Amino acid sequence: MNNIRSTLATVWRIAAPYFSSEDKWAGRGLLAAVIAIELAIVYLTVLQNQWNARFYNALQERNWDNFVSEITYFSVLATVFIVLAVYQLYLNQWLQIRWRRWMTSHYLGEWLDHANHYRMQLQGDAADNPDQRMTDDVKLFVDRTLNIGVGLLSSIVTLASFAGILWGLSNAAPLHLFGQEYSIPGYLFWIALIYSVLGTILTHLIGWRLVGLDFRQQQYEANFRFDLVRVRENSEQIALLRGDAAERERLLVRFGRVVENWLAIMSRTKKVTAFTASFNQASVIFPYILVAPAYFASKIQLGAMTQTASAFSTVQGALSFFITIYRSLAEWQAVVNRLDGFEAGIVAARKLATRDDRVRVVEAGAGAIDLKGLALRLPNGTPLVNADGFSLRKGERTLITGPSGSGKSTLFRAIAGIWPFGAGTIAIPAGATLMMLPQRPYFPTGSLRNAVEYPAKEGTFTDSQISNAIEAVGLPKLASQVGEERHWNSTLSLGEQQRLGLARALLHAPNYLFLDEATASLDEPSEAALYRLVEQKLPQTTIVSIGHRSTLDAFHGRNVVFTRDGDRFALQDGKRAAAS
Ligand SMILES: Nc1ncnc2c1ncn2[C@@H]1O[C@H](COP(=O)(O)OP(=O)(O)OP(=O)(O)O)[C@@H](O)[C@H]1O
Numbered sequence: 407m408n409n410i411r412s413t414l415a416t417v418w419r420i421a422a423p424y425f426s427s428e429d430k431w432a433g434r435g436l437l438a439a440v441i442a443i444e445l446a447i448v449y450l451t452v453l454q455n456q457w458n459a460r461f462y463n464a465l466q467e468r469n470w471d472n473f474v475s476e477i478t479y480f481s482v483l484a485t486v487f488i489v490l491a492v493y494q495l496y497l498n499q500w501l502q503i504r505w506r507r508w509m510t511s512h513y514l515g516e517w518l519d520h521a522n523h524y525r526m527q528l529q530g531d532a533a534d535n536p537d538q539r540m541t542d543d544v545k546l547f548v549d550r551t552l553n554i555g556v557g558l559l560s561s562i563v564t565l566a567s568f569a570g571i572l573w574g575l576s577n578a579a580p581l582h583l584f585g586q587e588y589s590i591p592g593y594l595f596w597i598a599l600i601y602s603v604l605g606t607i608l609t610h611l612i613g614w615r616l617v618g619l620d621f622r623q624q625q626y627e628a629n630f631r632f633d634l635v636r637v638r639e640n641s642e643q644i645a646l647l648r649g650d651a652a653e654r655e656r657l658l659v660r661f662g663r664v665v666e667n668w669l670a671i672m673s674r675t676k677k678v679t680a681f682t683a684s685f686n687q688a689s690v691i692f693p694y695i696l697v698a699p700a701y702f703a704s705k706i707q708l709g710a711m712t713q714t715a716s717a718f719s720t721v722q723g724a725l726s727f728f729i730t731i732y733r734s735l736a737e738w739q740a741v742v743n744r745l746d747g748f749e750a751g752i753v754a755a756r757k758l759a760t761r762d763d764r765v766r767v768v769e770a771g772a773g774a775i776d777l778k779g780l781a782l783r784l785p786n787g788t789p790l791v792n793a794d795g796f797s798l799r800k801g802e803r804t805l806i807t808g809p810s811g812s813g814k815s816t817l818f819r820a821i822a823g824i825w826p827f828g829a830g831t832i833a834i835p836a837g838a839t840l841m842m843l844p845q846r847p848y849f850p851t852g853s854l855r856n857a858v859e860y861p862a863k864e865g866t867f868t869d870s871q872i873s874n875a876i877e878a879v880g881l882p883k884l885a886s887q888v889g890e891e892r893h894w895n896s897t898l899s900l901g902e903q904q905r906l907g908l909a910r911a912l913l914h915a916p917n918y919l920f921l922d923e924a925t926a927s928l929d930e931p932s933e934a935a936l937y938r939l940v941e942q943k944l945p946q947t948t949i950v951s952i953g954h955r956s957t958l959d960a961f962h963g964r965n966v967v968f969t970r971d972g973d974r975f976a977l978q979d980g981k982r983a984a985a986s
Pocket of ligand 1: 528784785790808809810811812813814815816817
């Protein structure tokens with residue numbers, strides 16, 4: 407019970423924001439229309455049930471006129487029903503896509519807000535496969551929530567409408583057992599109730615394991631898809647290493663989990679289906695058996711008997727709502743858990759950025775980036791780098807060197823404000839623009855123009871500015887192709903990508919440019935030429951480089967070395983440290 411209550415509370419928390427969002431009027435209007443149509447359909451079912459009695463009585467009495475008028479009446483009911491059914495589905499789908507559009511854009515906004523996606527990764531596996539959560543899970547959530555919610559409401563209203571009919575019929579067709587008549591008020595209703603509650607309990611006992619199995623199925627499918635994407639993204643590496651066979655084996659192992667879990671779902675579903683199918687079949691005949699003695703004792707007409715059967719099956723259908731949608735409920739609960747986990751991941755990522763013991767990046771008026779009492783740590787708390795009273799002065803060109811894994815890139819991450827683990831303050835001049843260029847620059851797929859302008863919006867720079875920058879960094883052939891669309895990260899060599907990364911820096915002309923081995927894939931003369939280009943084109947820019955080559959010394963007035971200091975590293979002005 408607690409479980410149901412907490413699931414419903416979670417559903418409410420996930421679902422409610424849409425209905426108070428900027429799209430609330432469309433959302434509420436569509437929801438109201440869907441519910442109104444559902445209620446109208448229930449009313450039609452009541453009318454059809456009453457028609458049922460009149461129709462079969464007309465048949466039994468061989469009354470042609472009544473038969474014709476009942477057929478006409480039915481045709482009208484059926485036409486209205488068809489129109490309602492068509493529009494209910496149509497409006498339902500309309501609501502689904504609006505709701506889904508809002509949730510997707512809401513989640514995208516939260517996920518991509520101030521590097522939350524990166525901090526979520528730093529926290530480990532708390533919310534695996536966010537891509538799946540924002541696609542399949544949101545789609546299923548909207549679909550299932552609407553259909554289960556409206557279905558539940560419809561069941562309750564149907565139950566209320568038909569309980570009265572069944573009650574009345576119980577009096578008209580009293581219980582006959584072994585020639586004896588028993589008068590039990592509303593016995594047909596009570597039997598339908600007991601029958602359905604028993605069925606529901608048994609279905610749950612047989613099927614509850616499906617919830618966990620469905621949850622894992624979605625996770626395994628997403629893991630498999632993610633690995634396939636990784637192979638596609640790293641296809642060159644894999645081909646060069648002749649890793650095809652290893653990949654195939656690994657992927658098959660991953661897929662093996664999908665199959666194994668699916669087999670468990672199949673076996674469980676088989677049991678649930680065996681029960682629900684038997685239950686549904688028994689329900690067809692059960693009400694006839696109940697009232698047959700009264701009918702054969704000529705206490706009731708054929709019409710009353712078929713009306714009873716129809717009302718009984720409608721009430722039983724409404725009561726067995728849970729059985730009918732058991733699979734959907736299991737899947738729905740799994741989806742709700744996954745979206746809940748995703749939202750919790752976002753909240754935890756945001757907390758990381760605001761917790762008390764974190765690295766603080768503040769805007770301060772001074773003309774330098776000042777590190778005060780900075781102590782960077784790994785996510786597990788292990789100390790990494792200490793820097794106190796250390797400044798990256800304006801206009802200066804600083805080269806940072808140090809052993810591999812000493813925390814050089816992590817210092818850049820902290821300055822960029824995406825590494826929260828640690829303590830201390832990084833003061834950045836107010837309004838200063840920073841740009842980080844890593845060893846492997848990222849280019850979104852699309853036009854070359856877009857790739858170089860990124861993260862600025864398309865159109866921020868003119869085509870001639872873009873092609874000049876591309877030409878300046880030594881890619882004259884590409885300079886004339888700014889409109890070409892490609893997957894730039896997989897088609898350009900790493901050296902070419904690094905040149906293109908520098909073209910991006912030339913265009914944006916940041917106040918501070920951080921180069922984290924951003925030219926390491928170029929030969930030394932090309933690297934030197936690019937550094938000279940940056941010096942010449944960005945004279946106002948403060949440059950901080952991480953690099954291992956001694957040839958870089960010539961372009962930097964200052965050398966900062968990461969040196970070991972007990973269990974961590976410290977920043978020291980001076981000569982290159984010998985590799986430790
Ligand atoms: N997300 C993370 N989770 C756990 N440890 C991490 C994470 N990112 C980096 N580290 C660890 O932090 C340490 C410093 O990494 P960093 O990338 O800053 O080193 P680096 O000095 O730039 O090395 P290199 O010269 O090889 O690029 C390494 O031991 C690395 O394994």
